[in-house]
Each structure stands twice: as C-alpha cells, then as structure tokens.
Amino acid sequence: MRIGDFERKDGNFEARKISETNIYDLADRFNTVEDEKGDKIKIEIEQNPSSIIVEQWNEDGTIVAVELIGNEITLPSKEGYYIYEVIVEWNEGKINYVFDINIK
Template identity: 65%
Template sequence: MKKIMILVLSVCISGCSSFTRAQTYEQAKGKVTIDGKAYSMIIGEFEWVDENSEARKLNPININDLADQFKTVEVGKGDKLTIDIEQNPSSVIVDQWNEEGELQAIELNGNEIPIPIKSGLYIYEVTAGWNEGKISYVFDISIQ
C-alpha cells in the first residue's frame, strides 16, 4: 500500500509540474527607441495560442490609462523613433492619438515612425501580429 501511495504521489507531482510548465506564457516584449535610448512599451491586450499554451487578455482597456503607466518621453522634432518587438512579428500596425483625441494610422518606414511636426502629447498603440496571435503595446511622447 505504501508503494502505491508513493507511486500515486510521484505521478501527481510530475503531472502538476508539467501542467504548470505548459501554462506558462511570456509575451514578446516591445521597445520604442528614441534618439538612441530604449524604453519598454506597456502591454495592453494580447491573444496567443500555440501547441504549448493559450493566453488571452482582451478586456477593453482605456488607452489613456495604459499611457499613464508609461513615463512620457520628451522628443525633439528631429529625433528618431523606432519600434523593436521580440519574436519577429509578421505584421505591425501603429495608431496615433493626439491631444484632441483624433486617431491617425501611422505608416512605418522599416521600423521607424515619423515624429509629428506639431508640438503636443501623442499616444501610440502598436499592434504586432504573429501566426499564433497578437499583442498591443502603448507608449506616449511629448513634442517640444
């Protein structure tokens, strides 16, 4: 009886640990680099499904609340702004909101985003897509 209990216990322990490993999911990190300095973007919504895991966070999130979690970066009109996302996404879409709340789709040139010419605060949402899912990132800048 003691041998059976040890066997059952060892099967449960090994089964539980592999279940935990299979449920582990780490989102691809995204950085925005401005004038040579990198900043980690805030992760908003995500959805990911592969053979080892499934993870979702699709609750509607206020873009302003996410931007508040990012330390606004002061940007000059001549600075360079680039986006770098781990795991080589197959698509990247960038949306920009200005202080008046107007939304504009931004076209990437490689992984570079043009800096607006008008001074003010701008919030960006970057949506990266892979075969397994998508992740949205948020950051904001202030132009002098």
C-alpha cells in the same frame, strides 16, 4: 512600452488578456518620452512578427495610422502630447503596446 491586450494560441494552449484599462490609463503608467518635432523612433519587436501597425492618438481625440519605415516612425512636426498604440501580430497571436510622447 506598456502591454495592453494580448492573445496567444499554440496548439491546445490558448491565452488571452483583455485590458480593463483604457489606452489613456496605460499611457499614464508609462514614463512619458520627451522628444523633438520630426525625430524618429525605432520600434523593435522580437520574434519576427508578421505585421506591425502603429496608430497615433492625438490630443483632439483623432487617431491616425503612422507609416512604419525600416522599423522607424517619424514623430509629428507639431508640438503636443501623443499616445502611440503598436499592434503586433504573429501567426500564434497578437499583442498591443502603448507609449506616450510629449513633443517640444
């Protein structure tokens, strides 16, 4: 996954990176995954985050929330190109990851 935005707060230390690149450019920098309709992908994040939200960006510009069950998402049953944004939060901050998939 490619890192988009992030922020971290720890005591007096604070860091933040707001990406000047849009999600489509971030996805272009990722080697597109080729996968099958309905397959599952495991999302593994270290350091026990407090929440993980997954959003699917569709070719028509719509964005839908994707249910994460047991750290896995189920890929669409329709062929096409999809971008996924994974928003991960900890008490100390958050980070956004981006990856893209071509469903055959």
